[in-house]
Amino acid sequence: MGLFFIKCKEAGHVCDKYQYEEASITEKIKLKIHLMYCSACRKHSASNKKLSQLLNKIKFQFLSSEEKDNIKKSFEKELKKHQQ
Amino acid sequence: MPKHTLNPNNWVDLYSDYLFNYTITRVNDRVIAQDLVSETFLAGLNAMKNFKGEAAERTWLISILKRKIIDYYRKINSNKGKAEVRMTYNDSESEGDWLEERIADPFDKTAEDSIENEELADAIQSCIAKLPKKQAEVFKKKTILNQETETISKELNITASNLWVIVHRARVALASCLEKNWF
Ligand SMILES: [Zn+2]
Numbered sequence: 082m083g084l085f086f087i088k089c090k091e092a093g094h095v096c097d098k099y100q101y102e103e104a105s106i107t108e109k110i111k112l113k114i115h116l117m118y119c120s121a122c123r124k125h126s127a128s129n130k131k132l133s134q135l136l137n138k139i140k141f142q143f144l145s146s147e148e149k150d151n152i153k154k155s156f157e158k159e160l161k162k163h164q165q
Numbered sequence: 166m167p168k169h170t171l172n173p174n175n176w177v178d179l180y181s182d183y184l185f186n187y188t189i190t191r192v193n194d195r196v197i198a199q200d201l202v203s204e205t206f207l208a209g210l211n212a213m214k215n216f217k218g219e220a221a222e223r224t225w226l227i228s229i230l231k232r233k234i235i236d237y238y239r240k241i242n243s244n245k246g247k248a249e250v251r252m253t254y255n256d257s258e259s260e261g262d263w264l265e266e267r268i269a270d271p272f273d274k275t276a277e278d279s280i281e282n283e284e285l286a287d288a289i290q291s292c293i294a295k296l297p298k299k300q301a302e303v304f305k306k307k308t309i310l311n312q313e314t315e316t317i318s319k320e321l322n323i324t325a326s327n328l329w330v331i332v333h334r335a336r337v338a339l340a341s342c343l344e345k346n347w348f
Contacts, residue, residue: 097333101307103314128340131348139286141309142189143182146302148199153177156206160173163210 087111092122100133168218171225176206180223183290184230191234201237205230285347292342296335303328304335 087095092115098104099112116123144152181202188198208229216225293301303321306312307328318325340348 093333094329097329097336100336125337128344128348129336132336132340132343135285135289135343135347136308139282139289140190141286141289142186142195143305143309144185144199148195149177149181152181152199152203152206155203156177156210159207159210163173 085111085114087115089115089119089122092116092119093125096122096126096129100129169221169225170218171209171213171216171222173206173210173213176209176222176226179294180226181206182294183223183287184226186286186290187227187230188234192237197237201230201233205233208233288343288346289339292339295342296338300331300335300338303331304339307332 092112095104095108095112099109104112112126116126184202184205185198188201189195192198192201205226209226212229220228293304296304303317303323306317306320307314314325314328317323318328321328323331
């Protein structure tokens, strides 16, 4: 039974994995038990979940690192000319 | 009231993702979107002397970008002989309105929804831009690009547990950054 009790640090980690659907069933049970008696983690868990919901609402498209580097390189060339 | 200032040295780091996201939802082509973002930064650089400090830096850049997107549509439409524009409006003076409409409402969603989502996207982007570089990079790969933990770890040469620590910090920081207006 002691195995089912985890520390806050692990609870936080499982909660993060949960957000990416990467927590196992055992981990989820451990988290649920922890949340029953730990209000700090309950609070963190609620805001973590809310963050996931907000992120899911938005369709993002980011630049890849290479794409950003290309933009940066060409811009910095011009910037240098300007700052001379 | 403090006047706004321009600092082009930070533009690419702070605004390129935001401007890119804004553009790609409107032009739907990664290469063209990147070109438009590049052109916007350049145009901004050349227009710095006209900046009066009334708008925030990012707002000012967005207003330049909007013109670029309109010009882009104008160009394709003139290549197509403006057929599409004429079909919608008889009067050529309305062409500008048509373009503005197309840019303002690129989705089929209700306008209200899309405004709220745009504000949310905006808030999330600014919060991500405030994260330390490495945190932002790991978070984006994991959360937005949905890459596997293993793939990211290999690419960035970090351990899986290291990755989760970084993701955790990023999530805590983002939640607190968004808390005031969105929670
Ligand atoms: Zn706890």
